[in-house]
Amino acid sequence: MSYPQPSRCLSCALLSTVLVLGAASAHAAGSGSARIDLSDSSSVAPLPTDPPIQPGERGSTLQFIYDDGSIESAHGVFRIPQYDRSVAGVYLNRFPVGHPLKVDSISIFWPPPVANVAPGLELMLVAYYDADIDGNPANAVRLGSDVHVTVGAQGEWSTYPVDFDVPAAGDLYVGFVNLWARVPNGVALPLQYPGSADSDNPHCQSYMAYQSNPLMLVDYDDIGANAVIEVLHDPDTMGVEDFMIRATGQALPGDDLFTNGFDNLIACTISG
Numbered sequence: 001m002s003y004p005q006p007s008r009c010l011s012c013a014l015l016s017t018v019l020v021l022g023a024a025s026a027h028a029a030g031s032g033s034a035r036i037d038l039s040d041s042s043s044v045a046p047l048p049t050d051p052p053i054q055p056g057e058r059g060s061t062l063q064f065i066y067d068d069g070s071i072e073s074a075h076g077v078f079r080i081p082q083y084d085r086s087v088a089g090v091y092l093n094r095f096p097v098g099h100p101l102k103v104d105s106i107s108i109f110w111p112p113p114v115a116n117v118a119p120g121l122e123l124m125l126v127a128y129y130d131a132d133i134d135g136n137p138a139n140a141v142r143l144g145s146d147v148h149v150t151v152g153a154q155g156e157w158s159t160y161p162v163d164f165d166v167p168a169a170g171d172l173y174v175g176f177v178n179l180w181a182r183v184p185n186g187v188a189l190p191l192q193y194p195g196s197a198d199s200d201n202p203h204c205q206s207y208m209a210y211q212s213n214p215l216m217l218v219d220y221d222d223i224g225a226n227a228v229i230e231v232l233h234d235p236d237t238m239g240v241e242d243f244m245i246r247a248t249g250q251a252l253p254g255d256d257l258f259t260n261g262f263d264n265l266i267a268c269t270i271s272g
């Protein structure tokens, strides 16, 4: 069996689009992210553009979507330089919101079989609230309690009910942790790419957090305790892409006319 050639992110810790926190060194040895190109294996017809972001009223379902439903790549974290084991990470989309709300579902598009993410593997759904709306989730507060679920069918969406209360306007981050690889030194071959991504109409609001030392476990309670936080915003390595992680939400009681609150969305500037 042949695998698509990954593009590795060995230098990404030095790029301006990458937030590197703590005392970790660059990726000379340790863990690094990589992607595979799946643009020829899309099983879903692409839409012309992402679904429009519509204002909602109290009682209506709020949609948080950056992708067009067609997958172009998938991302993973691996032990480097051996490039022989998959390491756990936190995969997130950032949605600036203008009001309190309740997140009631998270949907994840699981990549096709070539990404080696088998149905039934255990993951955890996570959400965070960042009051300072700065695009850096290092100080974001984790919301709710543990939600353990499993990978669904490959090449399809899985929708999971959740109950995460966002307390106020700010940045909402939603996503998952691939718990099945959250063991010292990760898991053995074949390499796994759990982060399905959409290259069309990128919003630059997709993040990966992980430890640079593969012996250390990714911290999903405190994003800032991880050595690396990357944004999918580099054409040469990670791509400029959106994770195929969606959410729905409801306005909390007492809110009046409610918008999805994307007012604070930063511009997605593609460089290079």
Ligand SMILES: [Ca+2]
Residues within 6 Å of the ligand: 050, 066, 067, 068, 198, 199, 200, 201, 202, 203, 242
């Ligand atoms: Ca998109």
Ligand SMILES: [Ca+2]
Residues within 6 Å of the ligand: 046, 068, 069, 070, 071, 072, 198, 199, 200
């Ligand atoms: Ca697409």
Ligand SMILES: [Ca+2]
Residues within 6 Å of the ligand: 130, 131, 132, 133, 134, 135, 136, 137, 138, 139, 140
């Ligand atoms: Ca922040």
